[in-house]
Amino acid sequence: MADAPHIMIVESRYYEEIAEELIQSVMTELNDAGATFERFEVPGAFEIPAAIKFAIRSMNLYPAQRRFDGYIALGCVIRGQTSHYDYVCGESARALQDLAVEYSLALGYGILTVENRDQAMARAKRSEQDRGGHAARACLKMIEHKTHFRLFPR
Secondary structure, X not given: OOOOOEEEEEEEOOOHHHHHHHHHHHHHHHHHXXXXXXXXXXXXXXXXXXXXXXXXXXXXXXXXXXXXXXEEEEEEEEOOOOOHHHHHHHHHHHHHHHHHHHHOOOEEEEEEEEOXXXXXXXXXXXXXXXXXXXXXXXXXXXXXXXHHOOOXXX
16 A cells, blocks of 8 residues: 555544543554544444444445545443443444454554543553554554555555
8 A cells, every 4th residue: 555544533532531632642643654534523432333334335335535544443431330331332342343354444442441530541641551542553553464465455
């Protein structure tokens, strides 16, 4: 692939401060790699897979538009007092994995699933666990693998 990779970032900004930490790290990694990107905001982590599927369907319907070479899913789910946490975490992760496998997507998974806000911030901050940066690097690495296996152009 001769051109710089073009990435779709789908971000839940439900927890604004955490989301900002994640996206800043992602943008740093993508800019350092020379990648271009478009950001799309969704209400929560549960909606992230649907947004990616919308993009895939749109590219199939309108092949002349610029395609995404990779996808980054960003969000945070903090356990509450009900089983809602389990459903959101499990279903969003499963749907993303299904999309990645079915469509051979280069996907960086940056959805934090944590017990509390302190854990979320520790995972989001670039100076600590840098999960946003990890998701960006994973996406870029998977694009390299797709290129190696000649899955470009899409």
